[in-house]
Amino acid sequence: MSTLQNSKLAFIGGGNMASAIIQGLLKQGITSGNVTVSEPWDINREKIAALGVCTTTSNVEAGGEADIVILAVKPQVTQSVCEELATAWSQRSTLPVVVSIAAGITLKSLQEWTKTSDRRTAHTVRVMPNTPALVGEGASGLFAGTDVTEAEKKLVDALLGSVSKATEWVDREELLDVVTGLSGSGPAYFFAMVEHLVASAEALGLPKEQATRLATQTCLGAGKMLVESSDEPAQLRKNVTSPNGTTYAALQTFESLGFKQIVDKSVQAATHRAAELGGTPRKS
Ligand SMILES: NC(=O)C1=CN([C@@H]2O[C@H](COP(=O)(O)OP(=O)(O)OC[C@H]3O[C@@H](n4cnc5c(N)ncnc54)[C@H](OP(=O)(O)O)[C@@H]3O)[C@@H](O)[C@H]2O)C=CC1
Numbered sequence: 001m002s003t004l005q006n007s008k009l010a011f012i013g014g015g016n017m018a019s020a021i022i023q024g025l026l027k028q029g030i031t032s033g034n035v036t037v038s039e040p041w042d043i044n045r046e047k048i049a050a051l052g053v054c055t056t057t058s059n060v061e062a063g064g065e066a067d068i069v070i071l072a073v074k075p076q077v078t079q080s081v082c083e084e085l086a087t088a089w090s091q092r093s094t095l096p097v098v099v100s101i102a103a104g105i106t107l108k109s110l111q112e113w114t115k116t117s118d119r120r121t122a123h124t125v126r127v128m129p130n131t132p133a134l135v136g137e138g139a140s141g142l143f144a145g146t147d148v149t150e151a152e153k154k155l156v157d158a159l160l161g162s163v164s165k166a167t168e169w170v171d172r173e174e175l176l177d178v179v180t181g182l183s184g185s186g187p188a189y190f191f192a193m194v195e196h197l198v199a200s201a202e203a204l205g206l207p208k209e210q211a212t213r214l215a216t217q218t219c220l221g222a223g224k225m226l227v228e229s230s231d232e233p234a235q236l237r238k239n240v241t242s243p244n245g246t247t248y249a250a251l252q253t254f255e256s257l258g259f260k261q262i263v264d265k266s267v268q269a270a271t272h273r274a275a276e277l278g279g280t281p282r283k284s
Pocket residue numbers: 012013014015016017018038039040041044059071072073074075077081101102103128129130131184185
């Protein structure tokens with residue numbers, strides 16, 4: 001059975017997320033010569049090639065013979081990419097394990113689109129990673145159909161686990177859309193929060209560079225406490241909040257302006273959009 005280290009990996013699409021995962025994998029010691037990336041844009045391809053991995057403009061050249069094929073293209077082009085690969089896979093006796101990171105695209109669609117000419121279907125795992133994979137701090141949700149073997153699941157777990165600190169297998173496929181709304185899109189929520197914190201402090205007179213350093217370290221420090229402390233987030237929040245003090249004043253303002261509703265509605269919007277991208281809009 002292949003291990004991650006001796007598997008030939010193909011990334012179809014060499015954009016933001018593929019690049020984050022590849023850099024994370026290389027930092028973990030994956031052999032660069034075992035990784036091939038197909039990417040139409042010269043600029044993206046050159047950036048990826050600079051990492052030492054193989055690059056091509058041809059999806060079939062990258063994914064035709066690979067052991068694990070990671071579909072890292074936008075949801076809207078996933079079907080055409082799958083159909084192109086399926087034609088090449090029709091010549092193979094053993095099909096690759098397919099890993100799709102495309103938001104919303106269902107296993108049912110992926111299996112349909114990757115059917116070979118003799119109606120075989122590649123074993124497919126859906127994954128929702130996030131860009132902190134770049135620094136080995138990713139969080140990934142995973143879901144596999146019943147055809148995927150334990151050994152294949154372990155292989156995909158090792159792939160994502162090498163760039164993620166949390167790899168969470170969900171037991172219903174639609175929960176991957178929730179993972180998308182939480183951790184897939186989540187880094188952007190924190191970056192937006194830091195952007196606003198910096199702008200607020202700057203408006204109150206703090207130089208931008210100092211505000212950025214303080215806000216960034218606050219985010220990192222709070223994140224580290226969440227990881228290392230045995231306390232719940234609510235307790236950590238209370239520990240900062242002196243009665244009638246400064247934090248209380250800020251959190252009261254959050255509450256009066258509907259912070260909870262903003263977060264609820266935002267995570268719902270992302271979750272619903274993921275389902276919509278996959279052609280299975282959620283009911284609520
Ligand atoms: N970015 C993120 O934080 C996350 C993204 N995802 C998922 O990852 C996938 C990729 O997202 P992301 O990396 O952000 O997107 P990008 O647009 O950065 O990367 C996708 C790349 O694939 C290229 N491409 C387009 N068509 C083809 C084709 N036919 N064959 C090969 N490559 C092609 C794109 O070119 P072009 O620009 O011309 O289209 C682009 O360079 C998406 O499905 C997204 O849902 C999942 C988790 C997190």
